[in-house]
Amino acid sequence: MSRTFRWLFLLALLTVLMTGPTTLAQEIEPVSMSVSEALDTLPDSALALDSSVTMANGLVEVPEPTDKAMRYYRSGNLLWVVGNLWGWAVPILILFSGLSGWFERIGKRIGKKWYFGFVIYILLFTLADFILSFPLSYYSEFVRQHAYDLSNQSFGAWFGDSIKGMLVGIVMALLFLWIPLRLIKKVPTRWWLYFSLGAIPFLILGLMVAPIWIQPLFDDFGPMQDKELEAKILNVADRAGIEGGRVFEVNKSEDTNSINAYVTGFGGTKRIVLWDTIIEQMDDEEILFVMGHEMGHYVLGHMYTMILMGALLILIGMYAVHRTAGWVLKKWGDRFGFHHLSDIAAIPLILLLFSLASFLLSPVVNGVSRYQETACDKFGLELTRDNHSAATAFIKLQQTNLANPRPGWLYKLWRASHPPIGERVDLMNRYKPWENGEPLRFEKYLEPPQQKE
Numbered sequence: 365m366s367r368t369f370r371w372l373f374l375l376a377l378l379t380v381l382m383t384g385p386t387t388l389a390q391e392i393e394p395v396s397m398s399v400s401e402a403l404d405t406l407p408d409s410a411l412a413l414d415s416s417v418t419m420a421n422g423l424v425e426v427p428e429p430t431d432k433a434m435r436y437y438r439s440g441n442l443l444w445v446v447g448n449l450w451g452w453a454v455p456i457l458i459l460f461s462g463l464s465g466w467f468e469r470i471g472k473r474i475g476k477k478w479y480f481g482f483v484i485y486i487l488l489f490t491l492a493d494f495i496l497s498f499p500l501s502y503y504s505e506f507v508r509q510h511a512y513d514l515s516n517q518s519f520g521a522w523f524g525d526s527i528k529g530m531l532v533g534i535v536m537a538l539l540f541l542w543i544p545l546r547l548i549k550k551v552p553t554r555w556w557l558y559f560s561l562g563a564i565p566f567l568i569l570g571l572m573v574a575p576i577w578i579q580p581l582f583d584d585f586g587p588m589q590d591k592e593l594e595a596k597i598l599n600v601a602d603r604a605g606i607e608g609g610r611v612f613e614v615n616k617s618e619d620t621n622s623i624n625a626y627v628t629g630f631g632g633t634k635r636i637v638l639w640d641t642i643i644e645q646m647d648d649e650e651i652l653f654v655m656g657h658e659m660g661h662y663v664l665g666h667m668y669t670m671i672l673m674g675a676l677l678i679l680i681g682m683y684a685v686h687r688t689a690g691w692v693l694k695k696w697g698d699r700f701g702f703h704h705l706s707d708i709a710a711i712p713l714i715l716l717l718f719s720l721a722s723f724l725l726s727p728v729v730n731g732v733s734r735y736q737e738t739a740c741d742k743f744g745l746e747l748t749r750d751n752h753s754a755a756t757a758f759i760k761l762q763q764t765n766l767a768n769p770r771p772g773w774l775y776k777l778w779r780a781s782h783p784p785i786g787e788r789v790d791l792m793n794r795y796k797p798w799e800n801g802e803p804l805r806f807e808k809y810l811e812p813p814q815q816k817e
């Protein structure tokens with residue numbers, strides 16, 4: 365999604381929850397696959413794949429990553445470092461060039477009233493940020509994905525999504541970003557606490573409206589097309605205690621070949637979403653495991669954990685802003701052209717410091733996420749009891765996503781919101797408590813399968 369969102373770190377989780385299946389939204393795995401690539405590696409069907417990865421003992425073997433996959437992995441790590449540095453360089457540039465102070469003065473002159481000045485500032489700042497961030501987002505999201513045959517999206521469609529992302533970002537900023545500025549002015553010592561507490565209902569509200577107001581701006585949602593598969597999924601959902609009508613299909617095959625499934629929404633809007641591309645690439649048993657995994661997020665209430673984690677992240681991040689901003693302003697306030705954290709021109713400074721703090725916290729966030737993912741892998745297995753299909757589903761993700769199944773520990777610590785595919789396949793091969801007469805971890809949530817297939 366658009367790099368504009370990087371700048372809305374104040375609403376980091378809110379926006380992330382709304383827009384990004386590649387971020388914190390609960391997806392099986394952020395996967396991209398190209399049809400041509402899939403045709404190369406998976407010439408006929410799942411059968412061809414199965415025979416090549418199934419060992420004599422019936423377990424599934426994790427294939428070595430290809431050279432291309434390793435190139436994608438290594439260049440991706442480099443790009444991640446560059447991307448982070450670039451993401452911090454942009455607000456630093458906007459601050460040190462005096463641009464931010466200048467935007468505030470323009471806003472004041474034209475807007476007259478405080479809030480109108482704020483609106484003009486947000487428009488100017490977002491535009492400057494979009495332009496300064498564009499070279500990297502164009503390369504990493506468009507050029508590189510095409511170079512590795514991971515996307516076939518047209519430039520127009522990609523650019524349109526970027527613009528839409530920017531507009532959503534502007535609306536979010538106009539709705540929420542003035543709040544910390546006013547709080548800093550009114551309660552300069554405790555603003556970070558009040559802001560974090562106040563953010564919780566908005567996080568919940570954001571999660572509720574995302575699937576009905578925000579996500580439809582980017583994707584077409586509808587009922588499932590394949591009614592036979594839908595019946596199978598609803599049967600599994602029923603055994604997990606999820607009422608019908610909560611499964612949606614997204615038409616993604618026009619623009620992208622990525623495959624994905626995720627849980628979104630809150631309360632009445634909570635739902636499981638399946639991209640149509642995954643239906644083309646996986647057989648029914650593999651899809652049922654993927655859905656079982658997603659049902660885990662749904663039934664185990666991972667949305668609550670995310671809201672709690674989001675609020676904690678905002679609390680710690682804003683406290684870090686509170687503790688460090690005074691020192692920065694004392695040292696460089698003259699260069700910035702403003703001296704108070706409650707100044708409108710301080711927005712890039714707040715976002716920068718918050719971004720640095722949340723970067724330092726990301727290993728913890730990733731760790732919690734990986735813990736949830738493993739729980740859901742087990743949940744999906746206990747629901748379907750089909751270890752082999754679950755394992756081949758992950759092998760398909762690996763081969764078509766150019767994934768490194770066993771990345772280094774630094775990658776895992778800083779970047780992996782999901783366990784490495786190699787570890788997940790190992791778990792699929794191993795986890796069969798129902799065969800060994802051991803208690804199931806999620807027994808109380810599940811009805812066992814009616815009959816063995």
Ligand SMILES: [Zn+2]
Nearest residue numbers: 390391392737
């Ligand atoms: Zn998941």
